[in-house]
Amino acid sequence: MKLLGSPTSPYVRKCRVTLAELGLADSVAFVVAPPTSDELIAVNPVMKVPALVLDNGDSLFDSRMIMRYLNEKAGGKLYPAGDWAMVRRESTAEGMIDASLLLRMETFARPEQFRWDGWIETQSKKINSVLDAMEAEVGTLGNVTGAAIGMACGLGYLDFRFADWGWRNGRPGLAKWFEGFSARASMQGSKHE
Amino acid sequence: MKLLGSPTSPYVRKCRVTLAELGLADSVAFVVAPPTSDELIAVNPVMKVPALVLDNGDSLFDSRMIMRYLNEKAGGKLYPAGDWAMVRRESTAEGMIDASLLLRMETFARPEQFRWDGWIETQSKKINSVLDAMEAEVGTLGNVTGAAIGMACGLGYLDFRFADWGWRNGRPGLAKWFEGFSARASMQGSKHE
Numbered sequence: 001m002k003l004l005g006s007p008t009s010p011y012v013r014k015c016r017v018t019l020a021e022l023g024l025a026d027s028v029a030f031v032v033a034p035p036t037s038d039e040l041i042a043v044n045p046v047m048k049v050p051a052l053v054l055d056n057g058d059s060l061f062d063s064r065m066i067m068r069y070l071n072e073k074a075g076g077k078l079y080p081a082g083d084w085a086m087v088r089r090e091s092t093a094e095g096m097i098d099a100s101l102l103l104r105m106e107t108f109a110r111p112e113q114f115r116w117d118g119w120i121e122t123q124s125k126k127i128n129s130v131l132d133a134m135e136a137e138v139g140t141l142g143n144v145t146g147a148a149i150g151m152a153c154g155l156g157y158l159d160f161r162f163a164d165w166g167w168r169n170g171r172p173g174l175a176k177w178f179e180g181f182s183a184r185a186s187m188q189g190s191k192h193e
Numbered sequence: 194m195k196l197l198g199s200p201t202s203p204y205v206r207k208c209r210v211t212l213a214e215l216g217l218a219d220s221v222a223f224v225v226a227p228p229t230s231d232e233l234i235a236v237n238p239v240m241k242v243p244a245l246v247l248d249n250g251d252s253l254f255d256s257r258m259i260m261r262y263l264n265e266k267a268g269g270k271l272y273p274a275g276d277w278a279m280v281r282r283e284s285t286a287e288g289m290i291d292a293s294l295l296l297r298m299e300t301f302a303r304p305e306q307f308r309w310d311g312w313i314e315t316q317s318k319k320i321n322s323v324l325d326a327m328e329a330e331v332g333t334l335g336n337v338t339g340a341a342i343g344m345a346c347g348l349g350y351l352d353f354r355f356a357d358w359g360w361r362n363g364r365p366g367l368a369k370w371f372e373g374f375s376a377r378a379s380m381q382g383s384k385h386e
Contacts (some may be wrong), residue, residue: 046292047288047319058277065280087253088252088253091239095239099239105312130239
């Protein structure tokens with residue numbers, strides 16, 4: 001198997017952290033391939049990273065589906081059966097990442113004259129809304145799950161692209177949790193670059 | 194349980210079709226609640242529809258997670274164990290819906306002076322890329338699965354918001370499949386309005 005993606009993508013990082021946590025890092029090659037590359041598009045018509053290419057030539061995406069597949073193959077514990085509250089938290093983290101990427105597109109990729117404050121406000125509001133919600137239930141993020149990996153990579157992306165956001169302000173629980181989770185080898189080995 | 198959302202959302206329609214296909218339509222109330230409503234935001238910090246509110250007060254989102262939950266609760270067959278190719282097709286359809294929504298935001302919600310042709314082209318390319326990929330494997334969409342529901346609602350949304358797209362041109366297999374799937378009571382009972 002091989003994982004296609006860019007080291008700057010939080011979705012890709014989620015999968016790299018998952019591989020490391022499941023002990024699969026040595027059996028799945030990480031291939032740097034941006035969303036616009038022919039290699040990526042050939043296996044993902046949605047033209048997004050990451051994509052996982054299986055040994056039979058089939059592919060999987062997006063990150064939440066790749067993570068479920070890898071967890072099943074490894075007999076992992078990232079998605080305990082019936083723990084739907086964890087799934088809700090994973091979706092919550094995913095919503096923050098989605099908003100962060102749209103904000104990045106708006107404030108970086110889009111030509112300046114076409115940027116719209118209304119869109120920036122909407123995405124920023126979503127990010128802060130998720131941060132507040134997760135601060136309120138940070139105690140549930142204890143185990144290494146799909147939700148914890150999602151939230152950690154989401155926060156790591158904020159530090160990477162929005163260093164001035166100050167997301168730690170007023171959210172001491174989340175800040176402390178992230179500090180601990182970030183020390184894991186899986187996170188250290190997948191830093192954005 | 195109750196499902197919160199707007200009748201114009203393809204993600205909401207996916208869940209409504211799922212409820213009908215699983216025979217749960219009578220046991221889950223559909224509550225019209227736009228993404229900006231207090232009722233929705235209270236159960237989904239990501240501020241997106243749909244959200245499913247469980248009997249214990251907890252919530253679930255987004256549509257793919259709601260569909261998995263409902264399928265598990267009903268003992269349904271929308272997600273056969275180990276059928277990862279179906280999951281890939283579901284993700285493919287989801288990518289088309291995501292791009293369609295971003296295109297709708299760009300060409301309708303965003304003030305005209307801030308619209309960017311580059312973004313419109315990128316999202317349009319994704320939509321056509323998915324349509325072509327699904328045309329090539331339309332024969333695999335036979336059963337009622339998460340992938341089939343996703344693709345049907347994605348195509349229904351194109352007809353709803355982008356009636357001039359002409360997605361059927363050059364894609365006779367997909368057009369025929371959609372015609373058949375659209376005749377299902379679940380689709381007829383959840384038309385966009």
